[in-house]
Amino acid sequence: MKIIIVGCGKVGTTLAEQLNREQHDITLIDSDAEALQAVADSIDVMCVTGNGAVYQVQMEAGIKEADLLIATTNSDELNMLCCLIAKKAGNCHTIARIRNPEYSAEINYIREELNLSLAINPELAAAREIARLLRFPSAIKIEPFAKGRIELLKFQIPQGSILDRMKVMEVVSRLKSNVLICAVERGNEVVIPDGNFVMLGGDKISFIAPHSDSAEFFHKAGIENNTVNTAMFVGGGRLTVYLAKALTGAKIKIKIIEQDEERCRLLSELLPEAMIIHGDGSDQQLLLEEGIRQTEAFASLTGFDEENIMLSLYAASQSKAKLITKVNKIAFENVINSLNLGSVIYPKMLTADIILQYVRAMQNSMGSNIETLYKIVADKAEALEFRVREASPVVGIPLEDLRTKSNLLVACINRNGKFITPRGKDTIQVGDTVIIVTTHTGLNDLKDILK
Template identity: 85%
Template sequence: MKIIIVGCGKIGVTLAEQLNSEHHDITLIDSDGAALQAVTDRIDVMGVTGNGAVYQVQMEAGIKEADLLIATTNSDELNMLCCLIAKKAGNCHTIARIRNPEYSAEINYIREELNLSLAINPELAAAREIARLLRFPSAIKIEPFAKGRIELLKFLIPEKSVLNNMKIMDVVSRMHSNVLICAVERGSDVMIPDGNFEMRSGDKISFLAPHAESADFFRKAGIVNNTVKTAMFVGGGKITYYLSKALADTKIKIRIIEKNEERCRELSELLPGAMIIHGDGSDQKLLLEEGIRQTEAFASLTGFDEENIMLSLYAASQSNAKLITKVNKIAFENVINSLNLGSVIYPKLVTADIILQYVRGMQNSMGSNVETLYKIVADQAEALEFRVMEDSPVVGVPLEKLPLIDHLLVACINRKGRIIMPRGKDTIEPGDTVIIVTTHTGLNDLGDIIK
């Protein structure tokens, strides 16, 4: 597909890299010629210097032939204007990044009136992910599938867990849990395990399970999963605001430490249920006074990656709190993953995943389409949910007889709301949605799973 991306900031560049790796024809528009040059030197994309909201600049970028325009500049209004002009000039699909909390209440109206295909708010998407983690603190990552009926959870096997040295095939018989272990991270390796694979303490395990089953599995594996009752957030930005709003219906007592006095006043009006503390979140004395040793969850959500990482490491040294660390830059990911930072949230990756999911669904016309897409590990493994059409080549054939490509697992079948953890005799039928876990990135159609 021909895709135009306006704005080569963090999200624009991340999208350009990922969409380019999936062989789309990408054109980047940005008014900063030097920044644009740096990106086009590094990845094989076209660059057009200029204001993306100007008709002539969009024409130069090829809006007439474009299938999709994605506006990711720092200005919500400019993004909306870019999409409006693209719709008139090229009649293509449009996606706008809209971050201002004032617009979030009216997002459906804005989307309809501007005829946007998708309006995305990175901070709101990241806050929703954090809220899910605080409701299920033993997990490092939680992704919902099948409209929330089933979840993909990632957790770390602790030292004395019953899972240590257990083979995958023994999990169901020995633990009587209806879960399917679908990916294992060991050091820098990512594997789709077979039944003979032996798990070890220190492995990061991703498994699929219905919501009720996952809590049961954690209990049987000896992993404590008490719901969080107290949480401390450092940094009072947009993510903290959206997160506190998302947790308003829970009984979690929230403390927010924010350096800017004016922002503290704003937050105290916007979030009457939270305790707002004016102070420097990197001040150890303040953190101890405010109860960092007693808090059950700690999220470092400032605008500086280095500060967030140091704060989480300090929190880990002082307490057993559920840790959440916001990181904006994806560089040094291997180093970050080796540190004890709990759940690491990359807002731009959350955003890129949602947009990639939309693009995959858009380009798919063959027999099925991608309903949901999550990266289990940045560029190494994906979990995809496909809708099955009548003429798909996988329909009606028992799974044990399907010549599936290597490093791929049919992890779950959702048949009209009934969740099936598939075995060899099970078949895929029209109307099902099917979850596939694989280390092959870029699958676009359910037919792609066959050799």
């Protein structure tokens, strides 16, 4: 597909890289010629220097032939204007990044009036992910499928756990637990395990289960999942506001440390139930005085990656709190994963995932639509949810007779709200939603699972 991206900041560049990898024809628009050149040096994209909200600039970028325009500049208003012009000039699909909390309450109205295909809010998506993690602290990552009724959870096997040196096939018989282990990370390797795969302490395990079964599995595996009653957040930006609001009703006492006095006053108005502390979140004495050793969850949410990483490492040295670390840049991912940072949240990756999901569904509006897409590990493994809309080569054939690709697992079949953990004799039927976990990135249709 021909896709135009306006804005080559962090989100725009990440999107350009991922969509280019999936063989789309990408054109980037930005007023910063040097930033464009830096992207063009590393990936094969067309570049147009100029204001993306100007009709002539969009024409130069080929808006008449474009299938999709994605506006990801730092200005919500500019993004909306870009999409409005693109809709009039090229009649293509449009996606806008809209981050201001004032707009979030009216997002459905904005989408309808501007005829947007999708409106994305990276901080809101990140806040929802963190809120899920605070409700289920044992997990490193939680991804909802089937509108939240089934989840893919990632956790690390503690040394000495009952799961250490257990075969995957023994989980059901020994733990009497209805979960399906679908991916294992060991060092830099990602494996889709078969029944004979032996798990080891330190492995990061991803499994799929309904919400109630996952809590029971953690209990039987001897992994503590104490609910969080107190949380300390450093940084009072948009993400923190969305997060505190998402946790309303969760009975968590929230303490927010923010350096800017004016921002503290605003936070006090926006979040009357939270305790707002005016101070430097990197001041160790302040953190100790405010109870970093006693808090049950600690999230470093400032705008600086280095500060967030150092704060989480300090929190890990002082407490047993559930750690959450916001990271904007994805450079040095291997180094970051080797540190004790708890759950690492990448807002721009969440945004890119949502847009990729939309692009793949758009490519394939006829067959099995992609409903949900998550990267289990950046570019190494994906979990996808397909809705089977019509008969295809995978329908009605027992799974044991399907010639599926290697390193691919049919992880769950949702049939009219009933979740089936697939076995060899099970079949996929029209109307089902099917969850696939694979190291083959870039699947667009359910039939792509076949060799």
